[in-house]
Amino acid sequence: MLVPLYGFVAGDTLGILVLARDDETIASVAAQLQRAATVRVRPRARVRVLARGAVLDPAATVSASGLTALDRIDVVAAEEP
Amino acid sequence: MKLARDDWFDLARKLDWTYGYVGERDVFPEEASGAPWLPHDAWAGWNEPFRTTYAEYVATQAQKEAAVHAVREAVGRPEDFQRHDRRWLSALKLHAATLPLAEFAATIGNLRAARFARDSAWRGTALLGALDELRHTQLPLVALHDLVKWDRQFDWTHRFYHSNDWVAIAARHVMDEMLLAADPIELAVATNFVFETGFTNLQFVGLSAMAHDVGDRMFETMLKSIQTDEARHAQIGPTVVRTLVAHDRARAQRLVDKWFWRHWLLFAVVTGFAMDYLTPLAHRRSSFKEFMQEWVLDQFARSLADVGLELPAYWPTFLESLDWYHHMVYASAYTYRATVWFDLAVPGPDERAWLRAKYPASWDALDPVWERVAERWRESGPGVEWYTHGTTPVGFCSLCQLVLCGGTPARNTAQVVDRDGRRYIFCSEPCRTIFEAEPERYAEHRDVVKQILAGEAPANLLELLRTHFGLTQDEWGKDVAGGDYPWLRR
Numbered sequence: 001m002l003v004p005l006y007g008f009v010a011g012d013t014l015g016i017l018v019l020a021r022d023d024e025t026i027a028s029v030a031a032q033l034q035r036a037a038t039v040r041v042r043p044r045a046r047v048r049v050l051a052r053g054a055v056l057d058p059a060a061t062v063s064a065s066g067l068t069a070l071d072r073i074d075v076v077a078a079e080e081p
Numbered sequence: 082m083k084l085a086r087d088d089w090f091d092l093a094r095k096l097d098w099t100y101g102y103v104g105e106r107d108v109f110p111e112e113a114s115g116a117p118w119l120p121h122d123a124w125a126g127w128n129e130p131f132r133t134t135y136a137e138y139v140a141t142q143a144q145k146e147a148a149v150h151a152v153r154e155a156v157g158r159p160e161d162f163q164r165h166d167r168r169w170l171s172a173l174k175l176h177a178a179t180l181p182l183a184e185f186a187a188t189i190g191n192l193r194a195a196r197f198a199r200d201s202a203w204r205g206t207a208l209l210g211a212l213d214e215l216r217h218t219q220l221p222l223v224a225l226h227d228l229v230k231w232d233r234q235f236d237w238t239h240r241f242y243h244s245n246d247w248v249a250i251a252a253r254h255v256m257d258e259m260l261l262a263a264d265p266i267e268l269a270v271a272t273n274f275v276f277e278t279g280f281t282n283l284q285f286v287g288l289s290a291m292a293h294d295v296g297d298r299m300f301e302t303m304l305k306s307i308q309t310d311e312a313r314h315a316q317i318g319p320t321v322v323r324t325l326v327a328h329d330r331a332r333a334q335r336l337v338d339k340w341f342w343r344h345w346l347l348f349a350v351v352t353g354f355a356m357d358y359l360t361p362l363a364h365r366r367s368s369f370k371e372f373m374q375e376w377v378l379d380q381f382a383r384s385l386a387d388v389g390l391e392l393p394a395y396w397p398t399f400l401e402s403l404d405w406y407h408h409m410v411y412a413s414a415y416t417y418r419a420t421v422w423f424d425l426a427v428p429g430p431d432e433r434a435w436l437r438a439k440y441p442a443s444w445d446a447l448d449p450v451w452e453r454v455a456e457r458w459r460e461s462g463p464g465v466e467w468y469t470h471g472t473t474p475v476g477f478c479s480l481c482q483l484v485l486c487g488g489t490p491a492r493n494t495a496q497v498v499d500r501d502g503r504r505y506i507f508c509s510e511p512c513r514t515i516f517e518a519e520p521e522r523y524a525e526h527r528d529v530v531k532q533i534l535a536g537e538a539p540a541n542l543l544e545l546l547r548t549h550f551g552l553t554q555d556e557w558g559k560d561v562a563g564g565d566y567p568w569l570r571r
Contacts, residue, residue: 004534006476006485006506008493013409013450015476015485015495015506017530019540036473039416039457040450070504070530072497 003062004069005029009037010076020062027058030075046078090132096201097121113197115266117329124324127200129316138209142216145306152302153224159231161299167424167561169295172359174234174423176288176300177225178241179252179351184217186260190272191314194265203317207265210314217307224303233556237422245538246550247529248350248421251482254526255343266321270333271340274318278384279341280348282311283376291356294364322388330389335518337385338393342511345399346406346481353407354414357439358425362432368439370403395511402487402509404443408436409486412450416471418558420546426561427454429568446490455569463565472542477528478508480516487512500524 007018007029016036020029026049034043049056051073056065067073084092100108111118133141162170191211198204226238241249242256259271285308292301325333349369356369367375382392393399415425428436428451437444454469461468476485476495487508488494496513498505500520507513516523529545532538538549546552 004530006495006497008485008495011446011449011490012493013447013486013490014413015493016471017474017476017533036471039469039471040412040453042449042453042456069534070497070506072495072506074493 003067003071005062005067006070006072007033007036008072008074009033009041010074011041012037013040015072020067022063023061025058026056026060026062026065029062029073030058033073033075044077047075048078050074050076090134093134094132094202094205096205097125109197109199113193113264114199115197115264117325117332119199119324119328121199123328124199124203127203127320127324129202129206129320131313131316133209133313135209138212142212145309146216149220149224149302149306152298155298157224157227157299159228162228163231165295165297166361168359168361168426169297170232171423171425171558171561172355173225173297173300174237175351175354175359177221177235177238178422179248179347181218181221181226181238182242183252183256183260184214184221186256187211187214187272188218190260190263190268194268194317198265198269203265203321206314206317210317213310213314216310220303220307224299233553234422234424236556240551241422244551246421246552247477247482247484250477250529251350252347254482255347258522259340259343266325267336269317269321270325270336271344272318273315274322274384275337275340276344277311277315278318279377279381280344282308282315283380284348284352285311287372287376288352288355290366291360291364294366295361319384319388322390326389333388334390337390338395338511339515339518341381341393342395342399342515343481345402346483346508346512349402349407350410350483354411357407357436358411358428358432362435365435368436369407370439373403393511395514398510404440405447405489406486408440408443408447409490410484412447412454413475413484413486416454416469417475418560419466419470419552420542420550421558422552422556424559424561427451427458427564427566429566443489450490458564458566458569461564463563465564466559469560469564474530474533474540474542474545476506477530478512479505479526479528480507480512480523482526482528483508 001022002019003022005018005020007016016033018029018033018036030047030049049058051065051067051071105121188211191207191214194207195204195211198207222238225235228235242253259268263271285304289301289304289308292304322333353369356365356372385392414421415427418425433448433451437448457469477483478485485493485495485506485508494509496507498507498513505516507516527535529538533540539545546557
């Protein structure tokens with residue numbers, strides 16, 4: 001099942017709508033978001049994904065991470081707080 | 082004996098009588114006339130500082146029309162516009178689309194006030210205001226839509242408000258509420274007091290000066306002609322606000338807070354783009370932020386103090402957004418330029434140096450975006466528009482309907498809110514607050530993302546802009562130089 005998410009890549013100027021599969025890993029969603037923002041932000045090799053103030057496990061799936069339709073996720077550089 | 086001019090005005094503008102055969106509430110029901118409902122005595126002191134008779138109005142307007150049309154005859158042909166920088170033409174297309182049909186909606190709003198406003202002098206001023214707005218509808222249509230025979234993008238002078246383009250959705254969201262649905266009290270606060278007195282009256286002065294500098298005599302003359310009308314009918318605002326403050330100060334403050342923020346966002350997009358990106362560097366007199374500080378902020382703060390109101394609670398957020406918001410929307414729009422009806426430009430090294438000097442608090446965080454865009458153009462070479470263009474749908478604010486460009490590139494201020502089983506996203510805290518104050522007014526509006534998810538609009542970007550936004554390939558926005566900038570080749 002597809003889960004639409006609002007994604008924000010650190011350094012970008014706007015929020016992007018990303019359609020993630022519920023069995024897709026957080027790392028994959030982050031990569032999808034970085035590709036969507038690549039015309040404005042150079043992709044980072046190491047990132048973290050935040051939702052509701054918590055860091056998500058990159059190996060966990062979208063559904064296991066508790067993300068539901070139109071949640072907000074943030075992709076930030078790995079070293080950022 | 083012939084009356085003195087001021088005595089004649091008082092005789093001709095105060096025309097209400099006491100109703101004996103119907104109730105005052107029947108003549109002016111609250112739903113149509115606005116809240117708080119007050120007996121006429123409370124409004125009887127309504128007074129416009131600058132007065133005009135119908136005869137004076139007609140004579141003055143005839144002279145102004147003649148002047149505009151004389152300039153159009155001289156320098157309003159397509160070949161006159163072809164001489165302008167392509168960026169300036171984009172600024173023209175942006176204003177040409179957003180202005181005329183909104184002005185027609187203002188005609189309707191003023192006609193409503195001409196019937197339901199609570200004092201005869203107010204109604205008379207609103208009636209002349211309606212005629213002004215009809216003129217402001219027709220002037221840009223006649224001067225700019227005519228250019229469609231040379232450039233298809235000028236078709237959006239008329240077509241914009243009929244489209245589902247995202248900018249048009251955002252503009253309609255504001256204009257429908259303010260001009261078509263608002264009662265005369267809210268209309269006077271939102272339009273005359275906040276929008277005209279606070280923003281457009283002075284914007285037209287600044288914009289006409291910019292048009293003069295770039296040598297666009299047609300646009301300069303049109304704006305000056307419109308501005309003199311705005312200055313007259315904007316005076317409806319303060320006198321309405323004073324009465325509102327005297328009887329319901331909280332409502333007055335709430336309306337001012339709501340409408341300043343709503344106008345700010347749209348104003349930043351239209352005027353911010355024009356002043357900081359679409360006016361050729363050599364002709365820029367000041368930055369958009371400097372213009373706001375010099376012409377809008379001080380003046381608006383004084384206007385609020387004059388009527389006994391305070392600056393909105395979100396003022397620090399607003400002041401911070403002067404450094405960020407229009408820059409973030411412009412960079413976003415550039416990389417989604419096919420979703421609009423005008424062309425956009427990459428700021429070159431000289432322009433970026435100018436922007437850095439004008440925006441020292443924000444440019445370090447914004448410049449990498451343009452460095453990345455330039456890098457992509459270098460990789461692709463000129464003409465490959467889609468290599469520097471987004472392909473994924475973007476998010477839109479559930480209140481302002483504009484793209485989620487709040488905050489900074491490091492910290493976007495978008496907020497997701499669950500309410501009555503539905504999920505909303507707001508670009509900023511003020512948009513969220515405005516929504517939550519009147520959820521019944523906004524909750525049913527579906528932004529572009531909600532339309533996509535409901536199957537009412539395609540998720541594929543090309544299909545979205547073709548079938549939903551109504552753009553064709555020869556109309557949608559492109560890079561003004563096709564990526565072929567001399568500074569990119571160095």
